[in-house]
Amino acid sequence: MNTWINIPKNSDFTLHNLPYGIFIRDGRPTPGIAIGDQIIDLHATSKIGLLHQLGFDVTVFESNVLNEFIGCGKNAWSSLRQYITAELICEGDLFKNREKILVDRFDVQMCLPIQIGDYTDFYSSIEHATNLGKLFRPNSEPLLPNWRHIPVGYHGRASSIVISGTPIKRPQGQMKPPTSDFPVFGKSKRLDIELEMAFIIGKPTQLGDTIPIDEAEDHIFGKVIFNDWSARDIQGWEYVPLGPFLGKNFASTISPWIVTMEALEPFRCQSIEQNPPVLPYLQYTGNKNFDINLEVGISPNNDEETIICNSNFKFMYWNMAQQLTHHTVNGCNVNIGDVMASGTISGRDANSYGSLIEISQGGKEPIPLKNNQTRTFLEDGDTISIRAWCQKDDIRIGFGECKGTILP
């Protein structure tokens, strides 16, 4: 497809993508769509009167988050996507008004794209769960008996989800040295990342409702990259019996652009075989996994970046539909803007592990970086950048970057 807009080679934001985000224009958070190195300002576009024929209330673009637009429903998402695609191909109204509605993407600050009411974190990579089981419970079976039957998850903290680029302050807390029976208090020395993706709820449910598995994807608006920063020393001491708490809730970072399910459609792929078979409410048909390449880079003090992990979202044992169906099977309701994170996405090979604790084997094997540096866990000044993209034949779409720097 040819377009009048300049899209650099290997851009994440091609005509096939059209992800949604919130950027600052004239001091005001504004909804937009990323295309190439630019952003289409949806508020300006609607003010000019170009979106009124699309069949939904375009005053939703006056909001400083995307929740209201998402609430207009799947037909609104599709009709806007079709309109923008057509307008980028032909030199029509968008072209004529391009000076008013196009903004340079690299000149603007991005904000959280949604107001997040609730956040759930799953634990759905069998490789990650096995690796962590071995590290945290070396003397027992790494996978607990429930793991192959339940998409295990916990309720996280929505208040500390931050936009890419927000600095991350090293958390302090209680931890127990391996040689003592008593805890000490201090700054975490085993600060880690978790390479995850998250989906954003696009259609709410009422309390008491359950989402059947074949309708689950209708409730998903799109996806972002998610870094679930983790303090392993705090986590190791606190997590029995009720699970993650202060070792996790000090910060999680999301990428700014929400890539829609419609854009991801060409990248569906076969799911992982589940053995033993899951209970009937979790059985699904069709391809429910997605082929999304993932990459993690680390740069100490803005030094040269080393790629420490290449993974893929297709490795997930439990898919998004199963996660959401399980989440609501007891009648728990979901709301627009809720964030559901995948859990760390590790593959089979050591270069595909999605956390430092796995790559460094619990801190025992230093990870070599460029310029003769090494890491086991994060040091102050380290910047972590996670990138995600899909490529099939000549179609490429990407998520941009999910980035954060550790402060003392």
Ligand code: CA
């Ligand atoms: Ca996690």
